[in-house]
Amino acid sequence: xxxxxxxxxxxxxxxxxxxxxxxxxxxxxxxxxxxxxxxxxxxxxxxxxxxxxxxxxxxxxxxxxxxxxxxxxxxxxxxxxxxxxxxxxxxxxxxxxxxxxxxxxxxxxxxxxxxxxxxxxxxxxxxxxxxxxxxxxxxxxxxxxxxxxxx
Numbered sequence: 001x002x003x004x005x006x007x008x009x010x011x012x013x014x015x016x017x018x019x020x021x022x023x024x025x026x027x028x029x030x031x032x033x034x035x036x037x038x039x040x041x042x043x044x045x046x047x048x049x050x051x052x053x054x055x056x057x058x059x060x061x062x063x064x065x066x067x068x069x070x071x072x073x074x075x076x077x078x079x080x081x082x083x084x085x086x087x088x089x090x091x092x093x094x095x096x097x098x099x100x101x102x103x104x105x106x107x108x109x110x111x112x113x114x115x116x117x118x119x120x121x122x123x124x125x126x127x128x129x130x131x132x133x134x135x136x137x138x139x140x141x142x143x144x145x146x147x148x149x150x151x
Contacts (some may be wrong), residue, residue, distance in 0.1 A: 009088065010087050010090045012097075013074075014073055014095065014124055018098060025111035037112075044062075046059045066116060066120065074126065095124070096128050102121040
């Protein structure tokens, strides 16, 4: 297995939207008004809008795009979780580090106390839970563990 493929397998993909959010948070700065994080304006910035048949305009905001990208990467992470290689275990540990980073940032930093980042943290939690569950199920299958002694 090549070095790039190994790094690709080890690296949790959800780290990329996390890095993007951190960059946006740094650009937004730390000043916030009336209990609203400074990043709220950036996350609510409309990237594009599409007029709908109903007469309203559907708006895609930056925060929505971050969540959409995170969901796509989560689906890829779920597929990667089925691997039983040792690099997959390192990926699970790195995914746990991403989740812990999200929780700490959400609790401690004002720009991370948004609904967008909370939902991203939930996506990271789902990634960790699915990784553990899939690993346990595949380990049971690989070792032939049955439901009872006579199976």
